[in-house]
Structure formats: structure tokens, C-alpha cells
Amino acid sequence: xxxxxxxxxxxxxxxxxxxxxxxxxxxxxxxxxxxxxxxxxxxxxxxxxxxxxxxxxxxxxxxxxxxxxxxxxxxxxxxxxxxxxxxxxxxxxxxxxxxxxxxxxxxxxxxxxxxxxxxxxxxxxxxxxxxxxxxxxxxxxxxxxxxxxxxxxxxxxxxxxxxxxxxxxxxxxxxxxxxxxxxxxxxxxxxxxxxxxxxxxxxxxxxxxxxxxxxxxxxxxxxxxxxxxxxxxxxxxxxxxxxxxxxxxxxxxxxx
Amino acid sequence: xxxxxxxxxxxxxxxxxxxxxxxxxxxxxxxxxxxxxxxxxxxxxxxxxxxxxxxxxxxxxxxxxxxxxxxxxxxxxxxxxxxxxxxxxxxxxxxxxxxxxxxxxxxxxxxxxxxxxxxxxxxxxxxxxxxxxxxxxxxxxxxxxxxxxxxxxxxxxxxxxxxxxxxxxxxxxxxxxxxxxxxxxxxxxxxxxxxxxxxxxxxxxxxxxxxxxxxxxxxxxxxxxxxxxxxxxxxxxxxxxxxxxxxxxxxxxxxxxxxxxxxxxxxxxxxxxxxxxxxxxxxxxxxxxxxxxxxxxxxxxxxxxxxxxxxxxxxxxxxxxxxxxxxxxxxxxxxxxxxxxxxxxxxxxxxxxxxxxxxxxxxxxxxxxxxxxxxxxxxxxxxxxxxxxxxxxxxxxxxxxxxxxxxxxxxxxxxxxxxxxxxxxxxxxxxxxxxxxxxxxxxxxxxxxxxxxxxxxxxxxxxxxxxxxxxxxxxxxxxxxxxxxxxxxxxxxxxxxxxxxxxxxxxxxxxxxxxxxx
Numbered sequence: 001x002x003x004x005x006x007x008x009x010x011x012x013x014x015x016x017x018x019x020x021x022x023x024x025x026x027x028x029x030x031x032x033x034x035x036x037x038x039x040x041x042x043x044x045x046x047x048x049x050x051x052x053x054x055x056x057x058x059x060x061x062x063x064x065x066x067x068x069x070x071x072x073x074x075x076x077x078x079x080x081x082x083x084x085x086x087x088x089x090x091x092x093x094x095x096x097x098x099x100x101x102x103x104x105x106x107x108x109x110x111x112x113x114x115x116x117x118x119x120x121x122x123x124x125x126x127x128x129x130x131x132x133x134x135x136x137x138x139x140x141x142x143x144x145x146x147x148x149x150x151x152x153x154x155x156x157x158x159x160x161x162x163x164x165x166x167x168x169x170x171x172x173x174x175x176x177x178x179x180x181x182x183x184x185x186x187x188x189x190x191x192x193x194x195x196x197x198x199x200x201x202x203x204x205x206x207x208x209x210x211x212x213x214x215x216x217x218x219x220x221x222x223x224x225x226x227x228x229x230x231x232x233x234x235x236x237x238x239x240x241x242x243x244x245x246x247x248x249x250x251x252x253x254x255x256x
Numbered sequence: 257x258x259x260x261x262x263x264x265x266x267x268x269x270x271x272x273x274x275x276x277x278x279x280x281x282x283x284x285x286x287x288x289x290x291x292x293x294x295x296x297x298x299x300x301x302x303x304x305x306x307x308x309x310x311x312x313x314x315x316x317x318x319x320x321x322x323x324x325x326x327x328x329x330x331x332x333x334x335x336x337x338x339x340x341x342x343x344x345x346x347x348x349x350x351x352x353x354x355x356x357x358x359x360x361x362x363x364x365x366x367x368x369x370x371x372x373x374x375x376x377x378x379x380x381x382x383x384x385x386x387x388x389x390x391x392x393x394x395x396x397x398x399x400x401x402x403x404x405x406x407x408x409x410x411x412x413x414x415x416x417x418x419x420x421x422x423x424x425x426x427x428x429x430x431x432x433x434x435x436x437x438x439x440x441x442x443x444x445x446x447x448x449x450x451x452x453x454x455x456x457x458x459x460x461x462x463x464x465x466x467x468x469x470x471x472x473x474x475x476x477x478x479x480x481x482x483x484x485x486x487x488x489x490x491x492x493x494x495x496x497x498x499x500x501x502x503x504x505x506x507x508x509x510x511x512x513x514x515x516x517x518x519x520x521x522x523x524x525x526x527x528x529x530x531x532x533x534x535x536x537x538x539x540x541x542x543x544x545x546x547x548x549x550x551x552x553x554x555x556x557x558x559x560x561x562x563x564x565x566x567x568x569x570x571x572x573x574x575x576x577x578x579x580x581x582x583x584x585x586x587x588x589x590x591x592x593x594x595x596x597x598x599x600x601x602x603x604x605x606x607x608x609x610x611x612x613x614x615x616x617x618x619x620x621x622x623x624x625x626x627x628x629x630x631x632x633x634x635x636x637x638x639x640x641x642x643x644x645x646x647x648x649x650x651x652x653x654x655x656x657x658x659x660x661x662x663x664x665x666x667x668x669x670x671x672x673x674x675x676x677x678x679x680x681x682x683x684x685x686x687x688x689x690x691x692x693x694x695x696x697x698x699x700x701x702x703x704x705x706x707x708x709x710x711x712x713x714x715x716x717x718x719x720x721x722x723x724x725x726x727x728x729x730x731x732x733x734x735x736x737x738x739x740x741x742x743x744x745x746x747x748x749x750x751x752x753x754x755x756x757x758x759x760x761x762x763x764x765x766x767x768x769x770x771x772x773x774x
Contacts, residue, residue, distance in 0.1 A: 052371055077374030087369030091387050100373045100383075150373065 002028045002063060002158055002190040003049065009057030010044050018044045020214040021058070028157070031184060031191040033205035035198060035237065041214040042194045046160055049192060050079045063157060077101050080151030080159040080189070085167055086143040088135040088150070094120065095131045098150045105154060119149040122186075124179060141172035148180065152187065161193040165200065177204055199241040202226070210234050260433040263757060264422060272441060274417030276478055278339055278408045279401070279449070285340075286347030286400055291393065293348075294355025295381065304356055311349040319346060319407045323414050327550050332557030334415030334543065334550055339408070346407055347400040354396025358389030394457045398450050405446040409438070413518060413547040415554060419445070424545040427671055428519045429751050429758065448474060507727040508537035515554055515563035518545040519670060520751045520758065521610060521690060521744065525564045525714070527762030529732065532770065536731045548644060549573060552717075556598050561722035562732065566610055566712040570594070572649050583609070583711035590715075599720030603729050608690060608741035611712040612650060613701035614639075615687035617677060621700055628703040632684065633659035640676050641686030643667040651686070654708045674699070690741055692749025714739075738769040 003026040010019040019041040026032045034042045047053040049060060051072040060067045067075055088097050095116045102112045120127050123145040135143055144164065151159055165173045165180075181204060184191060195201050201208050202222045210218040210225075210233070218225065218234045229235040297304040314322070322345065326338030362385050370380035386393075409420035422438025425431070452474035512533050516526035523544060530540045543560055552574055554560045567586045571577050575593055591602035614629050626632065639660070645651055646665050655661060666682055673685040674693040687694060689701060689712075716735065722728050747765045750756040756764075 050372065052368065073374050073376050076372060081369075081372035083365065083369060083372060085365055087365050087372070089366060089369065089384055091384075100375075104374050104379065 001061075002026050002030070003192070004061045005045075005049070005058065006060075007058035008045060008048055008055055008060065010041070010048060010053060011056045018214055019048070019055075022211070022214075022216055023058075024209055024216070024219065026158070026190050026192060029184070029188045029190055031193065031204060031206045032209060033201035033207070034192065034194045034209045034211060035196065035201045036211035037196060040211045042211050043162055045211070046162055046192060046194045049160055050076045050081060052076075073104075077104055077154065078156055078158075080153075080156040082144075082147050082151045082159065082161040082164040084163040086135070086140075086147045088143055088146060090135050093132050093134055094125070094138070094146050097135070097146055098153050100150065101153050115153060119152060122152070122183060123149045125149075139172075140168055141176060144168060144172075144176060145179075148176075148183070152183070152189070155187070155189075157189060159189050159191040161191060163194055163196070166195070166197070173200075180204065198237045199244075202241065210237065259757070260431055260755075261437065264434050264437045267421070268441070271417060271419050271421050271438075272445070275405075275408055275419045275442070275445065278336070278343055278411055278416060278418055279404050279445070280478060282340055282343035282347055282404050282408070283397075283401060285344045286351055286404075287397065289344070290348045290351035290396075291355050294352045294393075295359065295386075297352070298356045298359035304360075308353060308356060311352050314345050315349045320410045320413070322346065323407075323410055324547055324550065327414055327547075327553055332553035332559065334546065334554040334557075334559045336416050338414050339411035339416035339418070342414075343404050343408055343411070347404045350396040350399040350403065351393065352396075354392045354399075355389065358392030358396075359385055361392065362388045390460070391457070394453060398453050401449045401453060402446045405442060405449060409442055412545040414550055415515075415543045415546050415559065421545060424518050425523065425758075427669065428545075429523070430671055431755070449478070452478070507533070507725070507731055509539070510725075511539045511541060512562065512722070512728065513541045513543060513560045515546055515551045515560035516542060516544045517548055517551050517563075519688075520748050521688070522564065523758035524747050524751065524761045524765060525606075527759050528735070528765050529562065529564075529716075531762060531766050532734060533728075533731060536727075538731075555600060555717055555719045558719045558721040560719065561728065562603075562716060562718050564606065564714050565717055566714055568611065568650075568710040568712040570715075571710060578649055580707065580710060583713060586711055587713055587715065594717070599723065601718040601720075601723035601729060603716040603718055603732060604736040606714040606716065606735055607737040607739045608714055608744045609712050610688050610690040610714055610744070612645060612648075612686050612709055613689045613704070614654075614684050615674075615677065615694055615699045615701050616684045617680075618698045618700050620683065621702075626702065628705050629654060629658045629660075629708075630705060631702070632663070634662060636662045636664065637683040638666055638681075639663045639684050639686070640666045640668050640673040640682035642670040642673070645686040650709050654704075657706050657708050690744045690748055692745050692747075692752050695745070696749060696753050714744075734770055739765070743768055 005025075006023050008019055008022045009017075011017050022041070022045055024032065034045060036042045044053055048055045049062075049067075051067060062075070062079070089100070092100075098116045098119055099112045102115060107115075116131070117127050120131060125142060125145055130138070130142065135146070138146065147164070165176050168176065177200065193205065202225075205222065207219065207221055208225055209216060210231070212233050217231050218229070225234060225238065229238055293307060297307040319342070323339060323342040326342045327334055330338050330341070366384060366388070367380065370384045375383065408418050409423055411418045412420035412424045419438045419442045422434050422441070426434030426438065455470050455474070514526045514529050514533075516522040526542050526544060530542060533540050543554070546554060548569065551560070551563055552565065552570070555563060567590050570590050571581070571586055575590065581589065587602070587605060594600040594602050614632070616626060621627065624631075637660075641651070646667055655663070666676075668676065670688070673682070674687070674691065674697055676682050677685045677699065678697045687699070687701060693699070694701065716732055718729060743765065747761045750761040750764065751758055
């Protein structure tokens with residue numbers, strides 16, 4: 001078991017209860033999508049996993065260790081983090097961005113260089129073309145690829161993704177989603193991804209956790225959810241991708 | 257005026273070096289204070305407001321006042337220390353403000369990315385926030401540099417050597433060559449430093465060698481310039497009053513520091529004292545352009561050994577007496593008071609008075625039938641004068657005694673007031689009675705029948721330390737009662753009207769009053 005969260009709770013100083021007793025597990029190599037509308041507590045839940053937000057209740061075990069016993073920085077260096085809107089350092093080149101965490105861990109230069117080149121290839125960018133560029137010189141999709149490469153730099157067991165593909169145009173998003181699935185199969189890391197896009201969750205995740213107002217309303221595989229939504233809210237979330245899929249089928253049938 | 261230019265160039269190493277010492281040290285300490293304080297304030301948002309508020313308030317104090325205030329705050333210290341502290345305070349605001357703004361302007365997403373990749377708060381600051389805020393901080397540093405280079409020219413009245421020496425002396429002696437020379441050098445220095453910082457920033461940001469070398473080269477030249485006075489200055493000087501508790505004898509080989517306020521007569525007298533003391537074998541340093549009370553504070557604390565002041569000035573501004581006294585009576589009571597209160601030796605009178613008097617144009621006086629100050633009563637005359645005069649008791653008392661309530665006051669630099677009177681811009685000025693321009697511009701000094709205006713006998717004052725060495729007083733006593741008012745007026749006219757340097761006027765005066773006695 002890579003990760004297990006038990007009765008996670010976050011009450012902010014102003015009294016807002018953002019996350020209320022959320023429990024889940026992530027097996028080694030598994031991808032869990034947390035889905036829900038804005039303000040449902042999904043991003044807060046994700047940020048508690050690497051202690052960017054401190055929980056006010058419950059516990060989290062990562063690779064068998066209770067995370068509150070680890071230093072936050074040490075924990076974060078072991079977990080990859082891809083954030084909404086890439087979060088690259090604008091004053092660093094692609095290579096420097098990817099090398100941030102290895103440098104914090106005092107890897108030697110040769111090892112860092114080799115790792116950076118390998119990652120650039122793995123996220124399907126070109127070493128010769130992109131290595132020395134600054135983020136401002138890249139397209140949105142390329143930036144997000146660099147962000148994923150950075151998150152994978154120290155070969156983490158677990159990746160956390162916060163709306164990682166949300167800001168991209170549909171074509172780029174599709175390509176990146178495919179590459180992400182491929183990378184996961186090749187490298188075998190587990191992932192927790194937050195999204196508000198049910199279609200994305202259905203296509204990428206092994207399991208989906210639906211949140212509403214800080215609580216879990218449903219957990220299951222994409223197949224489980226499609227077969228038996230089990231909750232009016234889940235039904236509502238599934239309605240849109242289903243309608244779109246049917247509309248496309250009808251169009252294709254019409255042309256045929 | 258090639259002579260003036262030659263003299264200005266000859267003074268350049270000392271003035272420019274002094275200026276750069278002030279600027280570079282003030283800038284360095286400003287950065288060392290403002291950047292950490294800015295980092296601290298940026299991280300504690302509740303603190304950012306008050307910290308910026310205090311710094312902004314400091315900035316609103318006029319720079320000349322801030323410099324002058326440092327002298328009493330430091331217990332009468334003049335020279336480098338008060339100027340350096342005031343300039344440092346002045347440089348803090350732009351750097352502090354830009355540090356806070358630069359750090360607060362870092363995208364929160366980027367800050368979160370720094371935490372998310374496992375940086376500690378310190379690593380985030382060093383590797384992400386400061387590099388991203390650097391262009392803003394550098395912009396603040398460049399603003400501070402230009403401000404400090406400019407403000408350092410005002411360090412002259414508190415006794416620090418700077419390019420301001422050109423400007424203050426030139427302004428007082430109406431020597432525009434020197435004033436412009438000083439301005440050009442100061443402006444050039446500001447531009448050069450600004451460019452040096454810009455190149456250094458460019459080099460740091462793009463990791464280019466060429467601008468880095470250029471920046472380092474400029475910095476090296478600057479540092480060498482700042483070291484100039486150290487090389488040319490005398491080392492291991494023995495002060496005239498050094499040696500606690502023992503009575504020092506002899507003057508030969510000892511260093512005497514002569515003070516002078518910022519006007520022609522003072523420059524000439526300082527140069528005259530220098531000649532007399534150098535005759536006796538002393539090494540002389542002159543601190544010119546001291547503010548009026550700053551000169552006295554500097555004497556009291558022993559920063560200068562001797563200077564010439566005027567009885568009426570000490571009486572009113574130092575002793576804070578309001579009652580009137582006769583010429584001789586005032587000198588005796590002042591000398592006693594100075595000795596008892598401060599241990600200062602009032603060596604004696606030089607022989608002339610440089611009093612305030614109301615001067616008017618002769619033709620205007622005749623047209624309007626004016627002979628005494630009382631004749632100005634009830635008229636809406638325009639009175640020009642140096643700013644100090646209108647704050648003094650003699651203005652207030654003469655106004656009340658002679659009915660000058662309808663007069664309009666126009667404070668201006670004393671250099672300009674005689675010309676303003678000649679050109680009809682004002683009707684009367686608070687003239688100095690030894691000024692050479694009174695006769696040259698055909699002005700008359702009005703009678704003072706009520707004897708409201710106090711006597712201003714020129715007196716040599718010696719610091720408590722220096723007073724313990726009788727050789728100094730002995731050497732200077734050759735000047736006692738040696739300078740008649742008319743002689744002083746002629747010496748002043750040589751500088752103010754004929755374009756001679758104060759040194760040349762002092763040489764002439766020396767020939768008149770010292771050599772003639774031999």
C-alpha cells in the first residue's frame with residue numbers, strides 16, 4: 001500500500017470545515033482521481049498528502065510511515081507534485097527546473113545531468129531543443145510536460161497532480177493524458193490526481209473518489225461508477241460525458 | 257578663469273575621494289540594513305506597513321536638516337560620522353520598499369511550487385524569491401545610489417569632505433566655474449555608479465562575462481578613488497591638544513584643525529590662521545563650510561581646534577541671551593561664560609565687527625529721505641536676508657522697536673541678497689557690515705539709533721583640548737586687534753568682486769596685518 005488516508009479532516013482557522021473525515025487508500029502503481037466541483041475540498045485533501053496544508057484531524061501513512069513524523073520538506077522531496085498552471089520557476093531553464101529536487105538531495109552533477117536528459121526524452125521533448133530554454137519560451141503543453149518531468153525527477157513512488165491538465169486546449173490535453181498513462185505504465189508510480197473533469201477521471205484513473213462539501217460520496221472504478229452511480233450527485237457528474245459520447249455516436253452513425 | 261579650474265582640479269582627489277567614501281559606505285550599509293529588513297517585512301505582512309511608514313517618514317525629512325540633526329545627536333561630532341549615518345538612513349527607503357514590493361510580487365503559484373518541490377523556507381528565499389525579486393531590488397538600489405550621490409554634496413556643512421565643497425564654496429564666493437565643476441563631477445559619478453550597478457545586474461542575470469568585467473573594473477576604480485584621501489592624507493598626525501591630562505607644549509609638527517563657516521570672510525580668516533600657524537611649523541587642516549551652530553558644536557567636542565566666531569552670534573544662539581550689551585561688555589561676559597560652561601578659550605578680538613546692519617541703495621534712501629532704520633517704519637518695504645537672520649532676536653526686536661511690521665521678508669542666500677538689492681528686487685537687506693559689496697554697489701547702512709542690533713566682534717575661539725597647549729594661543733595672539741574693519745572689507749571685496757581666491761585674499765591680508773608688524 002503506497003498511501004492510506006484515514007478520517008482526514010481540515011478545519012481552517014476561520015472555522016470553515018473544508019475536509020470532513022475523508023478516508024481512502026492508493027495501492028502501489030494505482031491512479032486515484034478525486035473529483036468534485038469547486039470548493040468541495042478536493043485540492044485541500046490533495047495538499048494535505050504532502051503537508052502543503054496541515055490536517056487538523058485524521059492520519060496519513062505514506063510507504064508505511066505516518067507523514068506527521070517526517071519533516072515536511074523531506075516528505076515533499078519523495079513525492080512528485082504537479083500543480084495547476086505548471087508552477088515552473090520562470091528564472092530557471094528547463095534543465096534547472098527539472099534538477100531542483102535532485103539538487104536539494106545533493107545528487108552529483110553527472111547523475112543529475114543524465115537524469116534530466118532521460119526525463120526530457122520521456123516526456124517527449126527534445127534535449128537539444130528544449131533543455132536550455134526558459135519557461136516563457138515554451139508552449140503551455142510543453143511547460144506542463146516539463147512540470148511532469150520535474151515531478152518525476154527523483155523517481156518518486158507517488159505523484160500528486162492538482163488539475164494538471166485543466167488549463168490546456170483539448171488537443172494538447174488529450175496528448176498529455178495519453179503520455180501520462182504511458183509514463184505510469186513504464187515507470188510504475190502511483191498517482192492521486194484532482195480534477196473537475198469526469199471524462200478525464202474516467203479515461204485516466206484506476207479508481208475515482210467523488211467528493212461533495214468535504215465528504216466522500218462514492219468511491220469505485222470507472223466501470224463501477226458507470227454501471228451504478230449509486231448517488232444522485234454522481235449521476236449528475238456522469239451525465240455530461242455520457243451525453244457528449246452519445247451525441248458523437250449519433251453523428252457518426254448519421255454519416256455512415 | 258583657468259586659475260579657478262586649476263584649483264578645482266587640484267582639489268579633485270580629496271573631494272571626489274571623500275565623496276566616494278561617503279557614497280560607497282552609505283550604500284553598503286543601506287543595503288545591509290534594508291534588504292534583511294525588507295525580507296522580514298515582506299514575510300510579516302502586519303509589519304510591512306509600519307516598517308515602510310517609518311522609512312518613508314525619514315525620507316520626508318529634508319536632507320540638509322537630517323544631516324545637520326546628526327551633529328547634535330552624535331554629541332557634536334562633525335565630519336564623516338554624521339554624514340555617513342544620515343546618508344545611510346536616506347538610502348534605506350528605496351531599497352527597503354523595492355525589496356518588499358519585489359518579494360510580495362512573486363507569483364504565489366511559484367512560491368507554492370518551491371514548497372512543493374521540497375524547498376525549505378530559506379531555500380525558497382535564496383533560490384526562487386530573491387532571484388525573482390532581484391530586478392526590483394536592483395532598481396531600488398539604483399535609485400538609492402543616485403539619491404545618495406546627490407545628497408552627499410550636502411555633507412559639506414557638517415564637515416565631511418565631499419564634492420559639495422565645490423558647490424558651497426563656489427556659491428559663497430560667486431565662483432560659478434567651481435560650482436559647475438562640482439555639479440558635473442557629482443552628476444558624472446551618479447551616472448557611472450548607476451551604470452556599474454546596471455552592468456553588474458545584467459552580468460548576474462545573463463551570466464555574461466563582458467559586462468561583469470566592466471562592472472568589476474568600474475567598482476575597482478571607485479574603490480581606488482575612495483582610497484585616495486587615505487594615500488594623500490597625513491598619517492600619524494599628532495593633534496595639538498592630544499595627550500590627556502598633560503599640558504602640551506610647542507606647536508611644531510602638531511596638527512591644528514581650523515574650522516570655518518560657509519562664507520567668504522570665514523574662508524579668508526581660516527586661510528590667514530593657516531598661514532600664521534604654518535609659520536610656526538604646525539600642520540594645518542581646514543574644515544570649511546560648517547553650519548553656524550555645527551562649527552560651535554565641533555569646537556566644543558574638539559573636532560576642530562580653533563575658528564573665528566562673532567560675539568553677537570554666540571550671545572544670541574549659544575548663550576541664548578536676549579538682553580542688550582555693549583561691545584566690550586558682551587565680549588567679557590561671553591568669554592567668561594564659554595570658559596566656565598565649556599572650557600572654551602575666547603582668545604580675543606581680531607579688531608573688526610561683522611555686524612548685521614540694514615543696507616539700502618543710496619539713491620533710494622535719498623529719494624525717500626531715509627537715514628535710520630526708524631525711517632522704514634510703517635512702510636511695506638521688502639527686506640531680504642539670510643534665513644538665519646529672520647530667526648534671530650535682532651530681527652524680531654528691530655521689527656518691534658522700529659515698527660517694521662508691514663515689511664515683507666524674503667529669505668535668500670547671502671550671496672544673492674546684495675545683487676537683489678542693487679537690482680531693486682528688495683528695498684533693504686540684512687547686510688554684513690564688512691561685506692565688500694556695500695561700497696561697490698553704492699549701498700548705505702542705516703543708523704541704529706536705539707542700538708537694537710548687537711555687536712558682532714570677530715573673536716578667535718579655541719577648543720577645550722587645544723586650550724591646554726599655550727603655544728597655540730601664543731602663536732595666534734599676533735592677530736589680536738590686528739584687523740581693522742576696512743581692511744577686512746577690502747579682503748572680502750577681493751574675493752566677492754575681483755574674483756580672487758580666498759587664499760589670495762588671505763595672503764594679502766597676511767601682508768597687511770602680520771608682515772607689516774615685523
